[in-house]
Structures are given as structure tokens and as C-alpha cells.
Amino acid sequence: MEPDVSPISLQETFCFSCHPAVPCFNECCRDLNQFLTPYDILRLKNHLGLSSGQFLEQYTSQHVGPDSGLPIITLKPLDRKDLICPFVTPKGCSVYDNRPSSCRTYPLMRGVSRSRESGLMVEQFMVLKEPHCSGFDKGKARTVQQWIDEQAIAVYNEFNDRLLQIISFKNTQKPGTLDIKSRHMFFAALYDLDNFRSQIIKNAIVADLPIDSSLVDKALEDDLALLEVGMSWIKHALFGIR
Numbered sequence: 001m002e003p004d005v006s007p008i009s010l011q012e013t014f015c016f017s018c019h020p021a022v023p024c025f026n027e028c029c030r031d032l033n034q035f036l037t038p039y040d041i042l043r044l045k046n047h048l049g050l051s052s053g054q055f056l057e058q059y060t061s062q063h064v065g066p067d068s069g070l071p072i073i074t075l076k077p078l079d080r081k082d083l084i085c086p087f088v089t090p091k092g093c094s095v096y097d098n099r100p101s102s103c104r105t106y107p108l109m110r111g112v113s114r115s116r117e118s119g120l121m122v123e124q125f126m127v128l129k130e131p132h133c134s135g136f137d138k139g140k141a142r143t144v145q146q147w148i149d150e151q152a153i154a155v156y157n158e159f160n161d162r163l164l165q166i167i168s169f170k171n172t173q174k175p176g177t178l179d180i181k182s183r184h185m186f187f188a189a190l191y192d193l194d195n196f197r198s199q200i201i202k203n204a205i206v207a208d209l210p211i212d213s214s215l216v217d218k219a220l221e222d223d224l225a226l227l228e229v230g231m232s233w234i235k236h237a238l239f240g241i242r
């Protein structure tokens with residue numbers, strides 16, 4: 001049976017409940033095809049107490065977008081057959097508080113497009129009903145907005161939208177395949193944050209960046225500030241945007 005995908009607005013309700021007693025418990029954590037955003041990686045590597053380099057090496061596969069040349073990072077499944085998530089346990093998700101945005105958003109999906117005229121981001125939601133998922137059977141009703149609040153998704157969406165904005169700049173400033181050097185810069189500044197921090201310290205690579213120097217100072221200790229600096233640096237160094 002094919003999944004059913006229906007559009008839903010922020011104020012519309014849907015019924016859903018997921019807990020260890022559902023017959024399909026953990027079913028959605030196999031057959032993995034999980035893309036990770038820079039903010040997903042920041043949260044997961046800190047949850048696990050790993051550096052970004054260790055996390056990327058141990059838990060991810062790295063690909064290159066065939067048309068864009070941009071780095072694409074996916075979670076490496078435990079095995080090749082069932083494609084089980086490395087973080088699933090008999091008791092559920094072992095990284096629950098810091099699970100990736102797509103896991104938080106499920107059974108909803110969020111799509112974002114950027115208006116060419118206004119530059120504003122426009123979001124759209126869908127409800128994904130997969131045949132194996134019994135969470136809809138007796139679930140309590142809540143609006144999409146309530147789901148976003150309950151699952152603490154807003155901060156993920158904020159940083160994921162900033163990434164989308166950078167990709168949109170890339171598509172207008174450098175259409176086609178990104179060169180290897182630019183791809184490595186993109187990867188280092190957005191995904192391999194701890195390495196980027198050491199580059200800031202060793203090589204002062206953000207010295208000319210038109211941002212508040214206090215944010216750069218904060219980034220030496222704070223990963224969220226570091227990701228903000230990384231995003232500003234990529235926009236400036238690769239696409240000439242101040």
C-alpha cells in the first residue's frame with residue numbers, strides 16, 4: 001500500500017499518538033533515508049559528546065549533489081539490509097531530546113520555498129500516513145502549530161531555513177556545479193563545526209567578515225554562535241553577500 005500524503009494548514013488539526021505500546025513501535029526507524037542538516041548535526045554530536053569530525057566519521061555518509069555540487073550528509077544505517085537507524089533501541093530513540101528535525105516533524109512533512117519576488121520563505125505542511133504507522137488510530141487531536149510547539153521544532157526550522165536561503169543564494173550567484181574548493185569550504189563551515197572553530201583560531205579566517213566581533217568571540221565557546229558565523233562566512237566568502 002502506498003503512503004497517503006495530504007496538505008494541512010498550521011491551524012488545522014490531525015490525530016496522532018506514538019508511544020511504546022503501539023504495535024509498530026520503532027518501525028519508522030528502519031528503512032532509513034535520513035538527511036542531516038547542519039543544525040541536526042550540531043545537536044546530535046553534542047548529545048553524543050563527540051566532536052563534529054568524530055560524529056561525521058562514525059555516523060554519516062557524505063555525498064555530492066549531482067547538479068549542485070553541494071555536500072549532502074546522510075545518517076549511516078546500522079546494516080545494509082534493513083537500514084536500521086544507529087540510534088534506535090528496544091526502548092525507542094536513544095537520542096530523543098536531540099533527534100533530527102525530520103524525526104521530530106513526523107508524521108508531518110514541511111516544505112519550504114522562497115519567493116523570488118519578495119525573498120520571503122513560504123512553508124507548507126503535509127500529513128504523511130504510512131501503512132505501517134498505527135499512530136493515527138487513537139491519537140489525540142492537535143493543530144500543526146501545537147505539534148511544532150510540543151516537539152520543539154521551531155529552532156530546527158529556523159536554522160534549516162537559513163541553510164535553504166544560502167542554497168538559494170548559491171543557485172542565483174553560482175548556478176551549476178560548485179567547484180571542489182567551494183564545496184570543502186561549505187562542508188567545513190556548516191557541517192564540521194569543531195574543525196571550523198580551530199580554523200578561526202589558527203588562521204583568523206573570519207577576520208574580515210562584516211559581523212559583530214562579539215559573535216565571533218562567542219563562537220569560540222558556543223556552537224550555535226559558531227554555526228551563525230559559519231553561515232555568514234559562507235554567504236560572504238562564496239557568494240559575496242554581506
Ligand code: SF4
Binds near residue numbers: 086087
Ligand atoms: S534518530 Fe531516533 S527517531 Fe530518528 S530514526 Fe533514529 S531512532 Fe528513530
Ligand code: SF4
Binds near residue numbers: 018022028029134135
Ligand atoms: S506509531 Fe508511527 S511514529 Fe510511532 S512508532 Fe509506530 S510507525 Fe513510528
